[in-house]
Amino acid sequence: MKINTMTEITFHHRRIAKTGKSTLSTLETGGKVLFFLLEDLPAADQNQDGTLDKIKGSTAIEAGEGWLVPWFMGKFYEKAKTNKQDFALALQMVKGVDRWGKVIIHGNIRVHTGLDIIHTEGCPLTGTKPYINKSGNFAFMSGSSGAAFNGILYPMLRKMWEPGMKDFKVPVKWVIDEHF
Numbered sequence: 001m002k003i004n005t006m007t008e009i010t011f012h013h014r015r016i017a018k019t020g021k022s023t024l025s026t027l028e029t030g031g032k033v034l035f036f037l038l039e040d041l042p043a044a045d046q047n048q049d050g051t052l053d054k055i056k057g058s059t060a061i062e063a064g065e066g067w068l069v070p071w072f073m074g075k076f077y078e079k080a081k082t083n084k085q086d087f088a089l090a091l092q093m094v095k096g097v098d099r100w101g102k103v104i105i106h107g108n109i110r111v112h113t114g115l116d117i118i119h120t121e122g123c124p125l126t127g128t129k130p131y132i133n134k135s136g137n138f139a140f141m142s143g144s145s146g147a148a149f150n151g152i153l154y155p156m157l158r159k160m161w162e163p164g165m166k167d168f169k170v171p172v173k174w175v176i177d178e179h180f
Helices: 074-082 144-160
Strands: 009-018 022-029 032-040 064-071 088-097 103-110 125-127 130-132 138-140 172-178
Touching: 022 138, 032 138, 032 144, 064 074, 064 103, 074 088, 088 172, 125 144
Parallel strands: 009 172
Antiparallel strands: 009 022, 022 032, 032 125, 064 088, 064 172, 088 103, 130 138
16 A cells, blocks of 8 residues: 655645636646636625625635545535545635634535536636636636546545545645735
């Protein structure tokens, strides 16, 4: 059995453009762009009161750091199983530290496939071929979302995470920054 000596992998989620309702980012690691991510607009661009808090199902993840973890429940896990995958993906963003020193995270945000902002459910979508659709927002060409998730991201993580494991052995750090 080969032992993985990697201690951590860091993904950089770099927002590069936005439209009236969507953002386009690159996902990079080790200085290499892996594919694109499509999200709704960040909260600061959508929230009427100007707050930066993410609204579940309708705003992009705020800039910051978090951890990508394997996920073993819900509809995205059920979809993963139909694709013969051992896990779905959840992103846990650090919100701060409470007065007792416990790290506060923002929910389990899924990273998944989809073609348009109507599919985001407030989560990042993977894709390799973005374009501007008739509504003037970013979308992915048919087949390119699965190509990014199933052909690039899942195999990369699968090599590091044991099948069916409930805890990951290699921390996967996810850093979001704005570059508009």
